[in-house]
Amino acid sequence: MSSVKDLGLHGSGEIAHVAGRGPLTQRLLAMGFLPGTRLRVVQVAPFGDPITVELDGWRVSLRLREADALQVKSTNGNGNGNGNGKGGHA
């Protein structure tokens, strides 16, 4: 199972699991990082850290350390990650 870190710039994937049992995990979940959500890495900072991820129509930056909690299945080449797995809600 790879994490978002491994997707690389422009890589897309679908969240399989959000690791961790702490407040950060809950915050990621509350922001919509749920299993089944599709996302795409759209920016990488100059030192490789942080990265920006696009999901559900919006973009958010995370440090690699936090992004590591997002375990994904790569869907590279399966279209871009603009939609999520839940059918086009705003």
Place this chain on the structure above:
Amino acid sequence: MLLDSVIVAIVVAGAVAYLAWSFRPRRRAARLPASCSGCAQHK
């Protein structure tokens, strides 16, 4: 000259008083009720 001294004294005293007043802790931090002690350990 006496008037001068009085004016100066008032102004300086006013400045000192204002500074002293602004030194007080902005609002007295209310003591949290005991049942809220839980948040103290998390912050």
Place this chain on the structure above:
Amino acid sequence: MSSATLAPVRTASALVAVIGNPNTGKSSLFNALTGIRQQVGNYPGITVERKEGSCRLEDGEITLIDLPGTYSLAAMSADEQVIIDVLSGRQAETRTPSAVLCVVDASNLRRNLFLVSQVAETGLPVVVALNMIDEARQRGVTLDVPGLAARLGVPVVPTVAVRGEGLPELRRALSEALRSKNRFTPVAWPPAVVEARGIVADAAARSGRTCSDAEISRLLFDVEPPLAFGGMIEARARAHQILEGAGLDPVSAEAFLRYRHLDGLLGGVAKAEPTPEAARPYRIDRLFTHRLGGLLVFGAFMFLVFASVYWIARPVMDGIEWLFGKLGAWAGAALAGHPMLESLVVDGVISGVGGVIVFLPQILILFLFVAILEDSGYMARAAFLMDKVFSWTGLNGKSFVPMLSSFACAVPAIMTTRTIEDPKARLSTILVSPLMSCSARLPVYVLMIGAFIEPKYGPLWAGVALFAMHMLGLVVAIPIAFFINRFLLKLRPLPFILEMPPYRMPRALSVGRRMFLSGREFVVRAGTVIFAISIVIWALSYFPRPSTPNVDKSAALEQSILGRFGKAVQPVFAPAGFDWKTTVAVLAAFPAREVVVSTLGILYSAEDGDENAALKQQMAQAKWPDGRAVFTPATAAAIMVFFAFCLQCGSTMAVMAREASWKWAGFAFVYMTTLAWIAAVATYQIGRSLSG
């Protein structure tokens, strides 16, 4: 607007809390509703900004309280904790709100409604402002607003805050909500969750607390609940077991169930068909966050900001100084026969007021740029690019702009730390910002380097020295920030989760309003203190008067309280090579750093120190009783180093006191003065031994 026809149904100013995700235009909406009838303060005991304002509705006035933006009521820092405290009526010195205005980004409804759904569980009536509705339409989001309102069970008002659209309808909706309670469609919790909630609620009731549904949700679902009571831990453990028994993971249960509920509510009333337009606001990011290009663009923007504050403000500041100089001359003439009063008015009052007003150009320019950078969305990119540099101190990229601005002047820079939500990170940024060599230190550097370094070592080394002085603060600030964060504030390294909003065109009105508000705030909150300090220092440097009249200024200063204090304290500075005149000059610089040069001028009788040539000459000739020269390159270096690290700036302390507290301003003064002394002594002793 006659309130005689409508009987007022509640007391004059009900409190309405304003909540929402970050980047929803919440502040713009708040400002649009309150205009400039707002005031800023702090919550007791924490450096979290508290913003309130008045809003006039049809049937009376309400008070709006702007709560920090957040994605969830599960608090991760002190400022987020304030949100649930205020909503539950547990925040000290704040009334319980009567309603909640939820500002929602129409393009991101699902994520935004997560918070709304949590907040609605407080039982307070809710009004949803569907803000930035224009952008949503552009991006292909179709919303059936009445349908949405019906599904959610609360009024939903489309708004474009920056254009003032939807505001009358919003005000009406608020009036209505305050009159007749409404209810956001509650989550239909599965039986296991209902049972778990019951367990927690019972335990709370047994220990004497009545909790709203919102608090029960927090107690049950949050990994770190915001409150505690006897028996809570056991109750939670049992409740979590029930959840697990039903196949729900307590950590993710709320997110999973709540989003499922929201998806159900939104089905059919909200559709997103991304148009080509949707990608446009992000296209510039290909350059702006590019590994190389992004840094270059960033450097250019930051240079622009810095240069503007440093150089554009200059002529305006000079103009203000000239103006106040003229005012002083006129007052001097008018008060000719009354030397004490004249001195008070000219050297105390006019100089004091001038000393405050002179900061306004820098503050306004800096806030102009900050407002533009924030409203356009670029600020998030700047924090993104700089985050790595800051992350190992425990801070994040948001501290960059305040620290950079401090190179121009710490006073407005400290005010811009408002953008840092976490109170501890904000405090620590405030505490190290004054270490950056600000523009007011420059006259000292120029004087010392010009008089004692350049003649001996040449212009190249003079330039190196000047650069080194600026770098000194930055280099030292990083380990100090680390130390303060780790050991003093025990800052829990916060995650860096920052939304990259689509680029937007900043609005002149919004930017202008922020400039005005920050300028006003500076004058009223810090300016009054700075003025008072100027008066006090004047008195200390004027009294007691020498008994013979018309004694020269240098002797008069020597005799004053300040002068005597300087002489008394001088032994402390002897190891740094300071004579008593230097010591007094440094002490007298408290109202404003530049004053050190003019004070040296007075003490060395070089007539108000404007004639730098004369001053340099006098200083070069100054001798200790035993014949050694007072000013050697080592002394000059020590003086500069002391000045680089000290906090001889009443204005900075006043702003720190207002943004944080006098306790922290005092702490900053102590640590920086100590650091300055140690560094100056080391510099002098090393320099002296090097030159034999």
